[in-house]
Amino acid sequence: MYDEDDLLPISALQHLAFCERQWALIHLEGAWAENRLTVEGHHLHDRAHRPETESRRDLRIARGLRLRSLRLGLSGIADVVEFHRIGNDSTAAGVSLSEVTGLWQPRPVEYKRGRPKLGPYDEIQLCAQALCLEEMLGISIPAGDLFYGEPRQRSEVVFSPDLREKTESLTARLHELTLSGKTPLARYEKKCDSCSLYELCLPKGLGRTHTVADYLFEAISQHEGKEP
Numbered sequence: 001m002y003d004e005d006d007l008l009p010i011s012a013l014q015h016l017a018f019c020e021r022q023w024a025l026i027h028l029e030g031a032w033a034e035n036r037l038t039v040e041g042h043h044l045h046d047r048a049h050r051p052e053t054e055s056r057r058d059l060r061i062a063r064g065l066r067l068r069s070l071r072l073g074l075s076g077i078a079d080v081v082e083f084h085r086i087g088n089d090s091t092a093a094g095v096s097l098s099e100v101t102g103l104w105q106p107r108p109v110e111y112k113r114g115r116p117k118l119g120p121y122d123e124i125q126l127c128a129q130a131l132c133l134e135e136m137l138g139i140s141i142p143a144g145d146l147f148y149g150e151p152r153q154r155s156e157v158v159f160s161p162d163l164r165e166k167t168e169s170l171t172a173r174l175h176e177l178t179l180s181g182k183t184p185l186a187r188y189e190k191k192c193d194s195c196s197l198y199e200l201c202l203p204k205g206l207g208r209t210h211t212v213a214d215y216l217f218e219a220i221s222q223h224e225g226k227e228p
């Protein structure tokens with residue numbers, strides 16, 4: 001079990017799943033390439049992260065719900081958690097909600113600007129939210145949804161044993177890398193061409209050095225005729 005002070009952001013998992021160096025540049029070095037997509041993504045998230053609830057007949061919607069898992073050492077904010085009424089005698093797992101009768105099954109929903117990605121980065125982030133909710137509520141959550149802006153579509157994510165295992169092992173790696181405090185070396189791969197940090201990372205020119213600071217030091221030293 002982790003202490004409150006050692007909790008790491010759930011959002012880091014999607015960066016880590018994509019590339020360990022990208023994760024380090026953002027979360028260890030504080031680098032961030034703000035572009036049109038990330039700005040629009042922030043607006044989408046700002047709206048979803050305002051704490052509020054909404055009620056419909058058999059549905060309750062909680063926005064901006066704080067999440068936490070001491071077992072995994074993760075914390076974050078869920079865009080949306082839907083609670084679907086499942087009735088009193090359903091075999092599905094549900095929780096009681098204040099001021100309404102029956103049992104309600106939670107279902108995390110994450111909003112993403114743009115298209116579904118090639119790898120399961122968003123699925124891992126959503127699964128981490130579900131694992132936090134399961135620990136907080138003491139029930140099992142079978143599935144959630146990812147909502148993409150281009151094209152506007154909602155797709156179900158089943159929290160299979162394989163996805164849970166991937167999410168938990170990536171979380172362990174997240175803690176390991178955070179403790180090490182080291183930025184992995186750049187290594188050019190095909191995915192670099194679609195990376196928002198390409199210009200900062202310079203995967204073809206920065207392969208010998210660990211950090212952007214190292215790279216700048218090396219570049220200045222070479223300019224001045226010195227070895228770094």
Ligand code: SF4
Pocket residue numbers: 018019020021022023025186187188189191192193195196197198201202203
């Ligand atoms: S450019 Fe490539 S190596 Fe660099 S952070 Fe992005 S994906 Fe990782």
